[in-house]
Amino acid sequence: MIVDYREFYRGRKVMITGGLGFIGSNLGRQLVDLGADVLLVDSLIPDYGGNLFNIDGIADRVHVNVADIRQPSTMNYLVRDRAVIFNLAGQVSHIDSMRDPYTDLEINCRSQLTVLEACRNNNTEVKVVFAGTRQVYGRPDSLPVDEGHLVRPTDVNGVNKAAGEYYHLVYNNVFGVRACSLRLTNVYGPRQLIKHSRQGFIGWFIRLAIEDKPIQIFGDGSQLRDFVYVDDAADAFLRAGASDTCNGEVFNVGGDEPLSHRELTTLLVEVAGSGRVEYVEWPPEKKAIDIGSFYADSAKFKRTTGWSATVSVRDGLRRTIAFYRQHFDRYVDAAARPAEQV
Amino acid sequence: MIVDYREFYRGRKVMITGGLGFIGSNLGRQLVDLGADVLLVDSLIPDYGGNLFNIDGIADRVHVNVADIRQPSTMNYLVRDRAVIFNLAGQVSHIDSMRDPYTDLEINCRSQLTVLEACRNNNTEVKVVFAGTRQVYGRPDSLPVDEGHLVRPTDVNGVNKAAGEYYHLVYNNVFGVRACSLRLTNVYGPRQLIKHSRQGFIGWFIRLAIEDKPIQIFGDGSQLRDFVYVDDAADAFLRAGASDTCNGEVFNVGGDEPLSHRELTTLLVEVAGSGRVEYVEWPPEKKAIDIGSFYADSAKFKRTTGWSATVSVRDGLRRTIAFYRQHFDRYVDAAARPAEQV
Numbered sequence: 102m103i104v105d106y107r108e109f110y111r112g113r114k115v116m117i118t119g120g121l122g123f124i125g126s127n128l129g130r131q132l133v134d135l136g137a138d139v140l141l142v143d144s145l146i147p148d149y150g151g152n153l154f155n156i157d158g159i160a161d162r163v164h165v166n167v168a169d170i171r172q173p174s175t176m177n178y179l180v181r182d183r184a185v186i187f188n189l190a191g192q193v194s195h196i197d198s199m200r201d202p203y204t205d206l207e208i209n210c211r212s213q214l215t216v217l218e219a220c221r222n223n224n225t226e227v228k229v230v231f232a233g234t235r236q237v238y239g240r241p242d243s244l245p246v247d248e249g250h251l252v253r254p255t256d257v258n259g260v261n262k263a264a265g266e267y268y269h270l271v272y273n274n275v276f277g278v279r280a281c282s283l284r285l286t287n288v289y290g291p292r293q294l295i296k297h298s299r300q301g302f303i304g305w306f307i308r309l310a311i312e313d314k315p316i317q318i319f320g321d322g323s324q325l326r327d328f329v330y331v332d333d334a335a336d337a338f339l340r341a342g343a344s345d346t347c348n349g350e351v352f353n354v355g356g357d358e359p360l361s362h363r364e365l366t367t368l369l370v371e372v373a374g375s376g377r378v379e380y381v382e383w384p385p386e387k388k389a390i391d392i393g394s395f396y397a398d399s400a401k402f403k404r405t406t407g408w409s410a411t412v413s414v415r416d417g418l419r420r421t422i423a424f425y426r427q428h429f430d431r432y433v434d435a436a437a438r439p440a441e442q443v
Numbered sequence: 444m445i446v447d448y449r450e451f452y453r454g455r456k457v458m459i460t461g462g463l464g465f466i467g468s469n470l471g472r473q474l475v476d477l478g479a480d481v482l483l484v485d486s487l488i489p490d491y492g493g494n495l496f497n498i499d500g501i502a503d504r505v506h507v508n509v510a511d512i513r514q515p516s517t518m519n520y521l522v523r524d525r526a527v528i529f530n531l532a533g534q535v536s537h538i539d540s541m542r543d544p545y546t547d548l549e550i551n552c553r554s555q556l557t558v559l560e561a562c563r564n565n566n567t568e569v570k571v572v573f574a575g576t577r578q579v580y581g582r583p584d585s586l587p588v589d590e591g592h593l594v595r596p597t598d599v600n601g602v603n604k605a606a607g608e609y610y611h612l613v614y615n616n617v618f619g620v621r622a623c624s625l626r627l628t629n630v631y632g633p634r635q636l637i638k639h640s641r642q643g644f645i646g647w648f649i650r651l652a653i654e655d656k657p658i659q660i661f662g663d664g665s666q667l668r669d670f671v672y673v674d675d676a677a678d679a680f681l682r683a684g685a686s687d688t689c690n691g692e693v694f695n696v697g698g699d700e701p702l703s704h705r706e707l708t709t710l711l712v713e714v715a716g717s718g719r720v721e722y723v724e725w726p727p728e729k730k731a732i733d734i735g736s737f738y739a740d741s742a743k744f745k746r747t748t749g750w751s752a753t754v755s756v757r758d759g760l761r762r763t764i765a766f767y768r769q770h771f772d773r774y775v776d777a778a779a780r781p782a783e784q785v
Contacts, residue, residue: 199617202556202610210552210606214544214599252594254609255616257556264552264606267596268544274597275541275731389617 106343106406111136115342116183118142118170118216119150119190120163123293123300124232124285126155128187128335133162135339142179142190144169149192150294154431170212176219180227185342188216188269189232191262194299196386198258209261217272217280225277229269230341233282233351235397237263244325245359245398248284248351255392266351273349281347283337286355286397290331290417291424295432303328303365307418308433310369310376311425319383322363325394327356330417333410340406347405355397356410365414372418448685448748453478457684458525460484460512460558461492461532462505465635465642466574466627468497470529470677475504477681484521484532486511491534492636496773512554518561522569527684530558530611531574533604536641538728540600551603559614559622567619571611572683575624575693577739579605586667587701587740590626590693597734608693615691623689625679628697628739632673632759633766637774645670645707649760650775652711652718653767661725664705667736669698672759675752682748689747697739698752707756714760 110132117132119125120141132139141163143151156163168175170190180186191209192198198205213231220227238246239253254260269280293304309316329337337354341347360368366378383391402408412420425432452474459474461467462483474481483505485493498505510517512532522528533551534540540547555573562569580588581595596602611622635646651658671679679696683689702710708720725733744750754762767774 202560203553206553206556211545211548214548218544249593251591252609254613256613257610260606260609260613263609264602267594267602267605268599271596271598271602 106340107135109343110339112138113184114138114140114182115185115187116140116142116179117187117189119232121145121152121155121165122150122189123155124288124331124334125187125189126292127290127331128189128338129156129163130159131332131335131339133159139163140179140183141165142168142170144190148297150300152292152294152432154428155292170216171207173215173219176215177223180216180219180224183224183227186216186220186227186229187232187338187342188213188229191232192258193301195236195256195258196299198256198261199386202257205257205261209258210264213265213268217268217278220278221272221276227278228342229278229280230338231266231269231280231282233266233284234259234262235284235286235353235355235395237266237284238395240392241395244394245396246353247398248353248401270349270351279345279348281341281349282351283341283354283402284351284397285329285334286353286395287326287328288331288334289328290421292331295425306366306369307421307425310373311422311429313375315377315379316366316370317379317381318362318366319381319387322366322380323361325359325361325396326365327359327396328365328414328417329354329356329410330412333412337402337406337408340408344406350405352402352405353397353399354402354408355399356414358414359396360414368415369418372415373422448682449477451685452681454480455526456480456482456524457527457529458482458484458521459529459531461574463487463494463497463507464492464531465497466630466673466676467529467531468634469632469673470531470680471498471505472501473674473677473681475501481505482521482525483507484510484512486532490639492642494634494636494774496770497634512558513549515557515561518557519565522558522561522566525566525569528558528562528569528571529574529680529684530555530571533574533607534600535643537578537598537600538641540598540603541728544599547599547603551600552606555607555610559610559620562620563614563618569620570684571620571622572680573608573611573622573624575608575626576601576604577626577628577695577697577737579608579626580737582734583737586736587738588695589740590695590743612691612693621687621690623683623691624693625683625696625744626693626739627671627676628695628737629668629670630673630676631670632763634673637767648708648711649763649767652715653764653771655717657719657721658708658712659721659723660704660708661723661729664708664722665703667701667703667738668707669701669738670707670756670759671696671698671752672754675754679744679748679750682750686748692747694744694747695739695741696744696750697741698756700756701738702756710757711760714757715764
């Protein structure tokens with residue numbers, strides 16, 4: 102079955118929540134190429150990751166439905182005839198979650214119950230793949246981190262993502278709504294939001310490099326991270342969606358080359374041929390939720406599905422920079438600029 | 444400091460959410476005896492554990508404020524001048540949480556943000572002790588279960604209790620709202636709800652024994668549990684509330700004598716001198732969320748606070764049966780009987 106996971110999607114009705122966002126749209130592009138019937142659901146909330154330009158070139162081969170996954174009756178309808186749901190919608194800013202914990206709860210926690218209740222009541226045949234996050238582990242006890250590590254979130258966003266993930270496992274085990282979760286590490290690549298700095302640092306760093314601006318590193322930049330190119334992340338979703346061996350399980354999905362912030366930014370500036378690195382003191386509110394070094398052990402997912410990361414960080418950065426250089430105005434516009442300062 | 448933890452409460456302003464409920468009211472009785480200024484907050488939602496008779500004899504020595512912890516402005520006001528909050532309010536039925544996951548989310552998850560936001564914005568000096576549950580561990584990998592065991596809830600109630608607990612740790616670590624969580628196992632004793640069977644099996648078994656009715660055991664009754672008498676549980680809260688060593692930590696609080704359901708019910712029938720045990724097939728909806736045997740390792744809490752369980756199960760059952768025999772009508776009334784069948 103693992104050999105045929107791409108064939109599995111031919112003519113298959115799938116839905117992607119957060120489908121106009123970063124990972125969702127890249128996944129949607131792969132699914133279109135595989136001949137799937139693709140429904141993209143996105144709330145297009147300003148300042149979140151949804152961007153209609155993300156489906157440029159495939160817009161006539163997907164269905165787009167603007168909707169909020171917090172809305173039960175809408176979800177009840179949309180899930181009806183879908184074979185696979187890639188459940189990627191969410192609020193991703195850690196800082197926002199600490200300023201406004203209720204909104205984060207509604208979007209990352211309660212909304213997952215809405216999706217799952219819709220499936221339980223309208224489509225128990227569906228398979229759901231949830232976009233989890235390494236964020237749930239918090240500060241690691243040891244490295245690399247595998248799935249046996251305690252869940253110990255350091256911010257409200259992490260708590261709500263953990264709860265959203267647990268709901269999926271409960272609905273798999275109790276109601277037979279097949280589900281699994283991929284705990285993604287740092288995903289990067291084309292179509293990531295770079296309007297502001299609150300959706301992952303790497304997209305923001307790439308933007309600064311392209312703009313030939315200083316890239317600020319907090320502290321000495323020695324903290325390690327692993328990185329996954331978005332096409333590799335999308336491939337992980339495809340494999341999980343086609344595999345019943347994954348049901349009821351959580352999997353780390355990370356990269357193979359842990360790099361320090363210092364190494365990453367040095368490489369980025371080199372590949373871009375622009376930008377420069379600047380070291381600054383930790384802002385207290387960020388230091389309070391910093392987790393030090395983190396990189397994941399993804400052996401469980403590799404073993405279960407045959408997945409591996411195929412794009413090196415150097416190559417991924419090169420492709421990403423080329424994409425944004427070509428389409429910069431689609432991702433950074435004058436109207437959005439005030440938000441950068443937030 | 445551990446030696447003086449009871450003295451710590453003299454004249455101290457404390458609040459108990461769920462204060463008219465089972466553990467809350469027993470804790471309130473101890474605090475009154477210690478000379479604390481006790482505010483009991485309870486929503487008195489029908490079918491939940493709040494019962495005004497629970498403060499019979501101390502009603503003139505406590506402040507009662509009927510309020511729902513889901514209500515932000517109320518909580519903002521009530522937390523203002525409290526030194527310690529024992530945060531016990533919650534919905535405890537696992538079955539209800541699967542029928543109506545949203546209500547469980549509101550009461551066990553969102554409400555905790557409300558309490559913590561109230562503290563963050565109005566009283567950062569407060570100490571909060573959260574009533575967690577062994578339920579968050581799900582089906583154990585090995586026994587006894589200590590705090591290094593993965594959190595892997597088997598039902599929606601467990602997910603929401605886990606999220607509620609994680610919020611407390613985040614607010615401790617990020618906002619300096621000192622907090623810790625006690626993961627209680629099976630607490631029993633006087634003043635537990637016995638109107639229906641959805642608030643823990645042991646209270647229900649005690650009622651059946653008193654009524655000289657058959658006590659139904661699912662399967663062969665070999666699954667193990669540990670039990671904590673409510674006065675011991677209340678003592679655990681007192682110790683945690685007075686100890687800053689506990690801040691930011693989770694602790695198991697369980698009993699020392701794991702008993703099978705078979706052993707427990709045999710003992711219960713013997714102590715009560717009434718009732719009888721009946722073995723029946725597992726109902727599928729209960730089997731789906733059963734976790735097999737469970738008993739906790741409470742060594743971390745004992746080491747940190749000096750706590751230990753002092754009441755044997757035999758003695759605890761004897762005291763509990765005597766209490767309910769004396770006050771049966773206050774806990775089981777004709778109007779409530781239809782709910783028993785739910």
